[in-house]
Amino acid sequence: MFTPDPHSYARPSEVQVRHLALDLQVDFGTRTLRGLATWQLTNHTGATELWLDARDLTIEAVLLGGPEGELAVFTLGAADAILGQALHIVVRPDTTVISIRYQTSPGAAALQWLEPAQTAGRQLPFMFTQSQAILARTWIPCQDSPGVRFTYEASVRVPAHLLALMSAENPQQLSSTGHYAFRMQQPIPAYLMALAVGNVEFTPLSTRTGIYAEPVTLPSATDEFVDLEKMVATAEELYGPYSWGRYDLLVLPPSFPFGGMENPRLTFVTPTILAGDRSLTSLVAHELAHSWSGNLVTNATWNDFWLNEGFTVYFERRIMERLYGRPYADMLQVLGHTGLLHAVTELGADSKDTHLHLDLAGRDPDEGLTEIAYEKGDYLLLTLEQLIGRPKLDAFITEYFARFSFQSMDTVSFVAYLRQQLLSHEPGLEEKLQLDAWVNGPGIPSVAPPVASARFAAVEAALHNWQAGTPAAVLTTADWSSHEWVHFLHGLPKSMTEATLGELDAAFGFTRSGNAEILSAWFPLTLAAGYHPADEAMQEFLIKVGRRKFLVPIYKALLAVPGGQARAQTIYAQARPNYHSVATTTFDALVGQPA
Numbered sequence: 001m002f003t004p005d006p007h008s009y010a011r012p013s014e015v016q017v018r019h020l021a022l023d024l025q026v027d028f029g030t031r032t033l034r035g036l037a038t039w040q041l042t043n044h045t046g047a048t049e050l051w052l053d054a055r056d057l058t059i060e061a062v063l064l065g066g067p068e069g070e071l072a073v074f075t076l077g078a079a080d081a082i083l084g085q086a087l088h089i090v091v092r093p094d095t096t097v098i099s100i101r102y103q104t105s106p107g108a109a110a111l112q113w114l115e116p117a118q119t120a121g122r123q124l125p126f127m128f129t130q131s132q133a134i135l136a137r138t139w140i141p142c143q144d145s146p147g148v149r150f151t152y153e154a155s156v157r158v159p160a161h162l163l164a165l166m167s168a169e170n171p172q173q174l175s176s177t178g179h180y181a182f183r184m185q186q187p188i189p190a191y192l193m194a195l196a197v198g199n200v201e202f203t204p205l206s207t208r209t210g211i212y213a214e215p216v217t218l219p220s221a222t223d224e225f226v227d228l229e230k231m232v233a234t235a236e237e238l239y240g241p242y243s244w245g246r247y248d249l250l251v252l253p254p255s256f257p258f259g260g261m262e263n264p265r266l267t268f269v270t271p272t273i274l275a276g277d278r279s280l281t282s283l284v285a286h287e288l289a290h291s292w293s294g295n296l297v298t299n300a301t302w303n304d305f306w307l308n309e310g311f312t313v314y315f316e317r318r319i320m321e322r323l324y325g326r327p328y329a330d331m332l333q334v335l336g337h338t339g340l341l342h343a344v345t346e347l348g349a350d351s352k353d354t355h356l357h358l359d360l361a362g363r364d365p366d367e368g369l370t371e372i373a374y375e376k377g378d379y380l381l382l383t384l385e386q387l388i389g390r391p392k393l394d395a396f397i398t399e400y401f402a403r404f405s406f407q408s409m410d411t412v413s414f415v416a417y418l419r420q421q422l423l424s425h426e427p428g429l430e431e432k433l434q435l436d437a438w439v440n441g442p443g444i445p446s447v448a449p450p451v452a453s454a455r456f457a458a459v460e461a462a463l464h465n466w467q468a469g470t471p472a473a474v475l476t477t478a479d480w481s482s483h484e485w486v487h488f489l490h491g492l493p494k495s496m497t498e499a500t501l502g503e504l505d506a507a508f509g510f511t512r513s514g515n516a517e518i519l520s521a522w523f524p525l526t527l528a529a530g531y532h533p534a535d536e537a538m539q540e541f542l543i544k545v546g547r548r549k550f551l552v553p554i555y556k557a558l559l560a561v562p563g564g565q566a567r568a569q570t571i572y573a574q575a576r577p578n579y580h581s582v583a584t585t586t587f588d589a590l591v592g593q594p595a
Contacts, residue, residue: 003300006361009086010143020152053137053144055084110135126198136190149187167194167263194263213251255546262290272516289315300410302365310377340375472507489521520550524557
């Protein structure tokens with residue numbers, strides 16, 4: 001059973017891909033991949049047509065039966081700005097293998113090609129992919145729907161001085177020939193296909209965990225993620241065995257557009273979480289949790305994205321609570337709740353985009369990548385926990401992951417399963433939960449429990465004391481984590497004088513902070529107040545960092561001040577080559593594409 005996917009041309013209910021043998025040549029000179037994709041097929045209906053997704057690919061030949069087979073008839077449909085093109089291939093009812101020779105375009109949206117100067121080491125080039133949500137089709141002709149899973153093997157050739165890594169079994173040392181072989185035995189959807197090539201080294205942390213990073217970054221990354229094995233073990237204690245073998249991290253150059261990407265066996269993470277105090281590692285707990293919610297049980301379409309992210313946020317905070325205590329996890333919950341309230345305000349309290357179950361047909365699925373899927377989804381589970389208690393909810397989640405392992409799940413099916421397995425056992429529970437209001441209604445249902453943090457209460461007390469006249473330099477802040485500092489900055493008045501910000505900066509060194517979470521909360525305040533000592537650091541941050549979460553509020557704040565649009569466009573012209581296409585799509589619309 002396949003849920004109809006408005007973001008794919010594939011027809012897997014007729015003919016489905018089930019295994020990929022991929023052969024790739026990575027060419028940094030032309031910024032292209034030359035590929036041979038050999039797909040094993042299951043023909044469910046005796047169909048004579050295979051439909052795949054492609055975007056900006058040059059298809060050179062399609063062969064029935066494998067690389068040495070007979071030429072097949074194929075056509076590429078009209079190009080759609082979001083969906084790309086349908087690749088239509090004429091097959092026979094007994095066709096079980098097809099091979100496609102192809103080449104990517106230099107502007108393939110999933111591929112980020114970095115010059116040496118754009119990397120941390122500044123010596124060698126780097127390339128990485130970002131396939132989520134529907135960008136796998138820009139580097140592999142595939143059935144690019146999260147409801148379609150396949151296993152894969154790959155042979156990848158790269159310059160001999162660079163290491164290649166994939167979302168698969170990975171090498172830990174450089175190959176003198178530049179030739180690497182990969183294997184992924186568990187079936188995955190196309191959005192979890194990943195490739196990275198660069199000057200990367202490896203340090204093990206345990207028998208099943210380790211860190212890949214550029215040599216200049218590796219020591220700090222190894223120290224930052226020292227608790228990685230504890231995280232994996234804690235996750236297993238909560239919701240069952242880890243099913244993917246190894247769990248390693250790849251720390252990417254700063255242009256990576258997200259905090260992390262949960263590619264199986266090899267999570268991609270941004271260097272912006274290298275805070276030096278391990279205070280931002282909840283992001284790693286989040287990506288690890290995706291090894292269950294998302295990678296193991298996957299949203300059937302991008303309309304069901306909350307099933308990936310809501311469960312993952314809830315799981316992430318349970319991991320952090322086990323490792324660092326309830327007060328720490330409470331801070332994360334309050335920060336997430338603040339983000340949810342902001343998202344509801346921005347989208348509109350009555351907007352259908354604040355429903356958990358979305359309707360993204362005809363739109364880029366990235367439009368569903370908001371705090372609604374993450375935080376409203378988590379809030380639903382938190383409300384359920386309050387109503388039935390953790391033991392019952394944990395038993396339900398553990399069984400859910402076990403029963404639907406390596407399968408996809410849509411919202412309608414999940415709601416039916418939740419009713420059958422949990423809600424129907426307690427009369428009146430569904431009414432108390434207001435399930436339909438969460439899933440198909442706007443905003444936040446009134447049944448949602450309040451969230452609070454004792455550690456944030458102390459921050460708010462410090463804010464009150466400062467506003468009452470206590471000098472910033474004598475506030476008790478020595479033990480604050482990044483989260484407390486962000487809460488402090490968010491609690492400041494939106495309109496302050498340059499002199500007031502100068503006092504805070506002198507006391508706490510915000511402008512000189514190397515912490516991206518703090519800087520992204522600080523710079524909008526400095527822009528609004530015209531605090532010019534922060535201008536140079538702000539510009540450097542926008543040019544160096546590619547993580548969209550941090551950039552959006554800064555660009556918006558810059559655009560809101562007199563003369564800000566011209567400043568934003570000048571900075572963006574310098575920064576844009578460092579950004580991934582996922583980010584430039586956002587900022588071309590927000591700032592305006594440089595001439």
